[in-house]
Amino acid sequence: MKDALIKRFEKQIGGLEHELTHELPKEIQRARELGDLRENAEYHAAKERQRFVEARVSMLKKRVSEIHLMN
Numbered sequence: 001m002k003d004a005l006i007k008r009f010e011k012q013i014g015g016l017e018h019e020l021t022h023e024l025p026k027e028i029q030r031a032r033e034l035g036d037l038r039e040n041a042e043y044h045a046a047k048e049r050q051r052f053v054e055a056r057v058s059m060l061k062k063r064v065s066e067i068h069l070m071n
Contacts, residue, residue, distance in 0.1 A: 024050045
């Protein structure tokens, strides 16, 4: 049970980290190329998604470490 849960969380972490390091930077760069960032909805959406993914990865890593500490 514990190992299966850790595997599931680590799989989610891997997918989110890939999005964070590969897909989101490309989206942000594309949005920057569109011009004025103050009125650029694509840029703001990409940055918001980036913050969400960072928070989710942090939470999942914390849960994995807590599960490792369980007896």
